[in-house]
Amino acid sequence: MHSLQFTSESSSNGMVGRDFIVGGVPGVLWSPASGAADRAPLVLLGHGGGAHKKHPAMTGRAQRLVTGCGYRVAVIDAPGHGDRPRSAQDERDIAELRQAQAEGEPQGPIIVGYNARLAELAVPEWQATLDALQELPEIGAEGPVGYVGIGLGTAIGVPLVAAEPRITAAVFGPHWPDALAAHARQITVPIEFDIQWDDEHIPREAGLALFDAFASKEKTLHANAGKHLELPRFEVDSAVRFLVRHLGLTVTSPA
Amino acid sequence: MHSLQFTSESSSNGMVGRDFIVGGVPGVLWSPASGAADRAPLVLLGHGGGAHKKHPAMTGRAQRLVTGCGYRVAVIDAPGHGDRPRSAQDERDIAELRQAQAEGEPQGPIIVGYNARLAELAVPEWQATLDALQELPEIGAEGPVGYVGIGLGTAIGVPLVAAEPRITAAVFGPHWPDALAAHARQITVPIEFDIQWDDEHIPREAGLALFDAFASKEKTLHANAGKHLELPRFEVDSAVRFLVRHLGLTVTSPA
Secondary structure, three states: OOOEEEEEEEEEOOEEEEEEEEOOEEEEEEEEOOOOOOOOOEEEEEOOOOOOOOOHHHHHHHHHHHHHHOOEEEEEOOOOOOOOOOOHHHHHHHHHHHHHHHOOOOOHHHHHHHHHHHHHHHHHHHHHHHHHHHHOOOOOOOOOEEEEEOOHHHHHHHHHHHHOOOEEEEEEOOOOOOOOHHHHOOOOOOEEEEEEOOOOOOOHHHHHHHHHHOOOOOEEEEEEOOOOOOOOOHHHHHHHHHHHHHHOOOOOOOO | OOOEEEEEEEEEOOEEEEEEEEOOEEEEEEEEOOOOOOOOOEEEEEOOOOOOOOOHHHHHHHHHHHHHHOOEEEEEOOOOOOOOOOOHHHHHHHHHHHHHHHOOOOOHHHHHHHHHHHHHHHHHHHHHHHHHHHHOOOOOOOOOEEEEEOOHHHHHHHHHHHHOOOEEEEEEOOOOOOOOHHHHOOOOOOEEEEEEOOOOOOOHHHHHHHHHHOOOOOEEEEEEOOOOOOOOOHHHHHHHHHHHHHHOOOOOOOO
């Protein structure tokens, strides 16, 4: 088992961010500056394609969860993202994607395969990260664990949540069902799932098909008018409320 | 123009309910016991089929809006509901509906026609009620107005909101699109729309088609796993947050 090394620490707005490495994968752990409660919930955030562990979409969500809810939040760079080098295959996939974008060709067929390849690498990385985080005395293995992912973070998160019984609630964003529906059918934990009703990349039927595939007894689809990148900001707050409903807000130690 | 007569008053849990009559239609106006602010938002609630103005689904929502947000809330009995007599046609429609239910036949074709007939009566009743409420010195015509309706309350609310420019935000529940889509295409105000993903009465495609019909630039679909009557309670809170986003929380008088 890989252990976790902290490499640096910074603090702002009531939140401490500690960079770490697990098995060569760089990540960041955010915690309340005043310290988290024993067994505080831990939320794993999966960043989008082309983004990284400290993208504003990640730090914004972390801030709400850490200072708003007293949670801990961890993000790792996906393969070929952030501080991680791109492989030759990454470069080929990205070049193909840029070419399709430049020519106005559909991106779906390229993103589906590219993201599925990254997910195969990333799922065991996330599991090793969670193992290592739960080995830390201040975290432990008792607190609830959730997952939030958008875009690539959904492509990685769906197979991760299907494989990982420690994750008991998850929020996903829009993606194609091709590589994900089979994993979604193995997921039974509560799900909140966001799609964009006028998504110019992911056909509406594809988004609805992926939502339909989740075997969860409790699942909620939020479909908002707007294009692919126009997810309304109030959905970020909705995701926080979903996590609080399922992971709890204040967790106290057993007497 | 019909004026509004208050007929009785009661108070509980920080909320005053005043029964009223406008043009022969009975309703109830709920307000904070401590009084509402000038230009406080007014929310019109449309009850479901077979229910009435003081059904727990109405009083529960009113309580959240009145004591939680400082809003005023009005509900009127739909034609043939609550304290209002049923017409011979009402009796025939209801008998036909009960027979379809007993025989396990689809209810949609009956409910669509029945509710469309009630909506034709109810839309001008709601408009007269809103006129009369805004004539009251303590309400006036300056505050924002919203609408929340479920079931029959959606069948009445969609044509009402299409016809009534004073209503600037609305929450609707599942219904068939047959009689409503043409009205929905005239609605441009923000909408939150709830459907049940496993609705045994309203086909999924019908619910999605009605959502799709709204011309609103800002519209959100919430689809939850579960059957027709299993709308999760957290959607009631979500509707309140939607109204607060669009109608405002604390409204102060102009200087």
